[in-house]
Amino acid sequence: MKKYEGLFILNLNGKEEGVKDALDKISTDITAVGGKIETVQKMEKKAFSRIADKRHSAGFYANVIFDATPAAIAQLHKKFSLNEDVFRVLFTIAPAPKAAK
Numbered sequence: 001m002k003k004y005e006g007l008f009i010l011n012l013n014g015k016e017e018g019v020k021d022a023l024d025k026i027s028t029d030i031t032a033v034g035g036k037i038e039t040v041q042k043m044e045k046k047a048f049s050r051i052a053d054k055r056h057s058a059g060f061y062a063n064v065i066f067d068a069t070p071a072a073i074a075q076l077h078k079k080f081s082l083n084e085d086v087f088r089v090l091f092t093i094a095p096a097p098k099a100a101k
Contacts, residue, residue, distance in 0.1 A: 001067045003038070003094040006030075006076075009059040011087035019060050022085040026064065029083075033075045035068035059087050065094055 010022050019042060027037050043061040051057050068076075073091050080086045 001036075001069055003065065003067050004073065005092050005094040006064040006066065007090045007092075008062045008064065008080075008086055009088040010062060010085055011056060012060055012085060013055070018085070019062075022060075023062055023064075025083075025085070026062070026080075029079055030064065030066050030068065030076065033068065033072040033079075035066045035072055035076075038065045038067065040064050056087060 006026075008026060010019065012018050012022060023040055023042060027040060030037060041063040043063065045058055045060045047058040048056070076091070077089070080089045
């Protein structure tokens with residue numbers, strides 16, 4: 001298992017109170033494919049610098065750090081592409097923690 005960092009942009013137009021529910025569903029989806037959640041960091045709503053679609057001018061950002069297998073990442077990409085609440089998702093390998101001096 002590797003440690004991954006998932007950056008999620010949530011599409012919750014008019015449903016600002018639904019951020020917690022969307023993050024709970026994302027956490028459930030990650031654990032369903034065998035992942036183990038370490039931290040979930042909810043960030044604020046940010047406007048996009050470039051707007052490709054006038055319906056999506058801003059989104060809620062969230063950062064999730066979790067352990068999973070590389071095969072699980074492929075499954076998560078497919079699952080989140082079908083989720084209407086997830087506008088964009090980016091998975092990267094989390095950097096190793098720096099040792100304290």
